[in-house]
Amino acid sequence: MAFFMGTIYSKSMLQDTAFNVILPHDGRRYIWTEPPKTLILLHGLSDSAATWIRRTAIERYAERYNLAVIIPEVQRSWYQDMVYGVRAFHYITEEVLDIAEKMFHVSTKREDVLIAGLSMGGYGALRCALEKPEKFKYCGAFSGAYDLKDMYRMATEPGGESVLTGLVEDYGAIFGERKEVPKEVEIPEIICKVKNKPVQPSVYMMCGTEDFLYKQTCKVRELCEQSLSDFCYEEWPGHHEWDMWDEAIERMLKLFLGKGRIDFQNQDK
8 A cells, every 4th residue: 555645735725734645556556457446534623634544554444445545634624614714515525536536546436435534524424425425425424423513512511521622612713603503514404405315325324332422323323214225323332432433444344345235233343
């Protein structure tokens, strides 16, 4: 595998931004017989474009499935087109694949494109896939922070999760001074609309049963089960931690890119 760490200029965000890439490469072949499939991998609130590389075996998994992995960076934007800040949703859905295809010659055909993320990135991946199913065939949402109003509530409570420190200030930049979350970016609203779309993404969702976002996941799981034709959910003991997401990304790739469909519910974790 080849690994590139660099920056690109984003027209959507009007700035240079980190853009990390893993590419299939065996040391001998530099030209593929056909472009590799592509995974857009989204980071969490307190992470960067480097964290997936540092904390998981994603490079090894990419090699196993002959997969190109694109890891963009959107700061603490919650994958929104911010009121005071970057247009992160537009960047991920309208610009990243175009950059990846032109610079790295990977496949951007719908049937070859996956998007996945953890926590804030779990929300981002699910929203992007549901709103743009014509671009993303597969989606992985791990320990997703799906309820943006509930996230704000938790951030204002004393003794809350340390990962939410600064979120109240973030919401002012993302949604404006009143910090009101627009209905159209809420996951339940987006799931309702996907029923009317001509295509749907295949979705793999997971969460640890001790994760502080487990209740949010359970609510979204029910909606997905009712609305999505190809939906797989898993849970197992664990908290909001990298051991969970390292296993989840491998299981998602095995499900979507492995040989044949897998009855994950009957497998040991």
